Amino acid sequence: MEKKYVVGVDLGGTKIYTALVDLEGNVKNEIVIKTEADQGEVAVLNKILNTIDTVLNNVDINEVAAIGIGSPGPLDVENGLIVYTPNLPFKNFNIVKPIKEKYNVPTYLDNDANVATLGEFMFGAGKGTENMVFVTASTGIGGGAIINGKLFRGSTGNALEIGHMTVMKGGPRCGCGNDGCGESLGSGTAIMRRANEAVNSNAVTSLKDYSEVTAKEVFAEAEKGDRVANEILTNALSYLGITVANIANTFDPDMIVIGGGVVNGGDIVLETIKQEVENRCLRSISSHCRIEKAMLDGKAGMLGAAALAILETK
Amino acid sequence: MEKKYVVGVDLGGTKIYTALVDLEGNVKNEIVIKTEADQGEVAVLNKILNTIDTVLNNVDINEVAAIGIGSPGPLDVENGLIVYTPNLPFKNFNIVKPIKEKYNVPTYLDNDANVATLGEFMFGAGKGTENMVFVTASTGIGGGAIINGKLFRGSTGNALEIGHMTVMKGGPRCGCGNDGCGESLGSGTAIMRRANEAVNSNAVTSLKDYSEVTAKEVFAEAEKGDRVANEILTNALSYLGITVANIANTFDPDMIVIGGGVVNGGDIVLETIKQEVENRCLRSISSHCRIEKAMLDGKAGMLGAAALAILETK
Structure with missing residues (x-):
C-alpha cells in the first residue's frame, strides 16, 4: 500500500502534540494533551500511544511510512533512549521500541532543537x-x-x-x-x-x-x-x-x-x-x-518530528 | 594505465611549491621556486607549468589522475578563476584551463585554507x-x-x-x-x-x-x-x-x-x-x-592540493 503519511510526536514537559501529516507537511489529524509527567514513565508512554491511536483513527497503518519523536535531551538517538530530561519522568528509557513494536512502523527519535530545525527546513x-x-x-x-x-x-x-x-x-x-x-x-x-x-x-x-x-x-x-x-x-x-x-x-x-x-x-x-x-x-x-x-511556531515540534520521519525513511 | 599519482601545486605570493604525490600522500618529486609575481600573469603561469613539467619528469602522464591547485582567494572555484589576490598578478584569471589543456588531466582549484584543511585531513x-x-x-x-x-x-x-x-x-x-x-x-x-x-x-x-x-x-x-x-x-x-x-x-x-x-x-x-x-x-x-x-607545516599547501586532486576524482 502506498505510504501517504507519517506521524510526528512532540514530547514536551507540559504537553504532547501529535499529528498525522502527509508527505508535503499538511496536518490531517492532530491532538494535544497534557503530559502530566508526575504520573511516571508508563503513564506518559501510554499517553503517547493513545495520541498516536487517535490521529491514526481513520487511516490504515499500512499507509504510514514512519513515526518521528522529538524530545528534550540528552538522548541516545542511535538506541532510541531518553537518557535524562529534567521535566519528564524518563531515565535511560527506550521510547522508540514500544512504539515501533506496537505499530510495526520504523520509528525515529531526535532532540527538540534538531527536530525544529528539520521542521523549518522541510515545511517552514x-x-x-x-x-x-x-x-x-x-x-x-x-x-x-x-x-x-x-x-x-x-x-x-x-x-x-x-x-x-x-x-x-x-x-x-x-x-x-x-x-x-x-x-x-x-x-x-x-x-x-x-x-x-x-x-x-x-x-x-x-x-x-x-x-x-x-x-x-x-x-x-x-x-x-x-x-x-x-x-x-x-x-x-x-x-x-x-x-x-x-x-x-x-x-x-x-x-x-x-x-x-x-x-x-x-x-x-x-x-x-x-x-x-x-x-x-x-x-x-x-x-x-x-x-x-x-514560521511553524507551536507546530514546529510535531511538524519537525514528521519531517524527521520522512527524511529518515527516504 | 593505472592512475598512481596526482600533482599538487601550492601557489603563493612568494613561492610556488609543486609535488608529484602518490595516492597515500608520499611525495615522489617536488620543487619550490620563487613566484616573482611582479613579472605578470603569463610569466607566473609559465613558471607553474614548468614546475609541473619538472615533477612529471620520469612519469607517464597517463599515470596521473588529476592536478590540484591551492591559491589565495577570493576565487571562483567552479569556473577555475582567481578573482583577485593582493600578492599575485592574477585578476579574473582562469588558472585551471591552461593547465587542464596542456596535460589533458582533470584540474581543480581551491583556496589555501580549504586545501590545507584537506591536507591535514587526508595526510596529517x-x-x-x-x-x-x-x-x-x-x-x-x-x-x-x-x-x-x-x-x-x-x-x-x-x-x-x-x-x-x-x-x-x-x-x-x-x-x-x-x-x-x-x-x-x-x-x-x-x-x-x-x-x-x-x-x-x-x-x-x-x-x-x-x-x-x-x-x-x-x-x-x-x-x-x-x-x-x-x-x-x-x-x-x-x-x-x-x-x-x-x-x-x-x-x-x-x-x-x-x-x-x-x-x-x-x-x-x-x-x-x-x-x-x-x-x-x-x-x-x-x-x-x-x-x-x-603536522604538514610548509608542505600543507602542496599536499593539500594533492588531496584536493585525489578527493575530487574519487
Whole structure:
C-alpha cells in the first residue's frame, strides 16, 4: 500500500502534540494533551500511544511510512533512549521500541532543537535552502544546522551548542559554567535578569510597576518608550545578533531562521539581528544569507518530528 | 594505465611549491621556486607549468589522475578563476584551463585554507576523523571544516571565516571593519600590535631592546620570563582559545587541528587553547574533541592540493 503519511510526536514537559501529516507537511489529524509527567514513565508512554491511536483513527497503518519523536535531551538517538530530561519522568528509557513494536512502523527519535530545525527546513521558512541554521532564543539559546540538505549532528550529537559561544570574555556567568556566553547575555533569561537588577536599583523605570518582571514585560515597556527597558532589550538583542553573525561567518548558509519566544517580541528583534549581521559579517556572506523568522511556531515540534520521519525513511 | 599519482601545486605570493604525490600522500618529486609575481600573469603561469613539467619528469602522464591547485582567494572555484589576490598578478584569471589543456588531466582549484584543511585531513593530524576543523593562526585567523568526511564550503564558498567571529563586543577594530573579532585579539598581528603599544609606553620590558618587534620576539621574551611579553601572549592566546572553543561548541568535531605560524610558539600555545576549550565547552564535546598541532607545516599547501586532486576524482 502506498505510504501517504507519517506521524510526528512532540514530547514536551507540559504537553504532547501529535499529528498525522502527509508527505508535503499538511496536518490531517492532530491532538494535544497534557503530559502530566508526575504520573511516571508508563503513564506518559501510554499517553503517547493513545495520541498516536487517535490521529491514526481513520487511516490504515499500512499507509504510514514512519513515526518521528522529538524530545528534550540528552538522548541516545542511535538506541532510541531518553537518557535524562529534567521535566519528564524518563531515565535511560527506550521510547522508540514500544512504539515501533506496537505499530510495526520504523520509528525515529531526535532532540527538540534538531527536530525544529528539520521542521523549518522541510515545511517552514527554510524550504528550498541547502544550508540553513535554525537559532532558537527563549529561556536559552540553541539551534540546529542543515548542511547540504542534511541535518548535521556533530560527532557526539551535540553540534550547534551555539548559546555557549563566548561573545564577551569576562561577561556574566552562564548556567554552563562559562563566562560571557551568548545565552548569558542575549536570551530571555538574560533580559529577565537585567530587568530585575534595574527594578532593584534606583533607576527610574516603569518595570517597577510590575510585581514580577520577565522578558515579556521588558518588551512591552520598551515598546511604550521606557528608556531602561529599551536599553536592556537593545543590549540583549545585540548579543543575540552577535551569536547569529558568528554563525553566519562560520556556516556561510543560505538562511538563518530565528525561532523561540524572543522572536515574538516585535520587529526590533529581527531588525537588531540583521543589523549585527550586516555590521559583523563578510559582505559576500551577509549579502547572500537571509535572516528569517521561524514560521511553524507551536507546530514546529510535531511538524519537525514528521519531517524527521520522512527524511529518515527516504 | 593505472592512475598512481596526482600533482599538487601550492601557489603563493612568494613561492610556488609543486609535488608529484602518490595516492597515500608520499611525495615522489617536488620543487619550490620563487613566484616573482611582479613579472605578470603569463610569466607566473609559465613558471607553474614548468614546475609541473619538472615533477612529471620520469612519469607517464597517463599515470596521473588529476592536478590540484591551492591559491589565495577570493576565487571562483567552479569556473577555475582567481578573482583577485593582493600578492599575485592574477585578476579574473582562469588558472585551471591552461593547465587542464596542456596535460589533458582533470584540474581543480581551491583556496589555501580549504586545501590545507584537506591536507591535514587526508595526510596529517586529522587522518581517520569524520568531522574535523582546521584553524590556522598567523597574520590572520582562518580555517576550514571537514563534515562527514567532506570539505564544507558553505553556500557562497566562504564558510569558516572563523577569525571574524566576535569574541569581545566593543573590542579592537579588525581589518574587516568589525570590532572584537578573534583575529583582532588573538592573531600574530594582534600580538605584534600590543607589543608595539608596550614598547611605546613606559612599561618595563625587554621588548624595548629590539629595533623591530613582531610576534616572534614576544614569544622569545615571554619564554625568557619578561612579564609584559608574557601578559601579551597569554591574553592573545586566550582569545585564540576562545575562537577554538566556539568552533568546538558549534561543530562538535572529532578533532580541531591548529596550524599557522603562531602554533610554533611553543607548548604554551596548545596548552592555552586546550584550557579554554576545557573551560568553555560542554563536557560531552570537550571530552571527545582532540586538539592537535598541524603536522604538514610548509608542505600543507602542496599536499593539500594533492588531496584536493585525489578527493575530487574519487
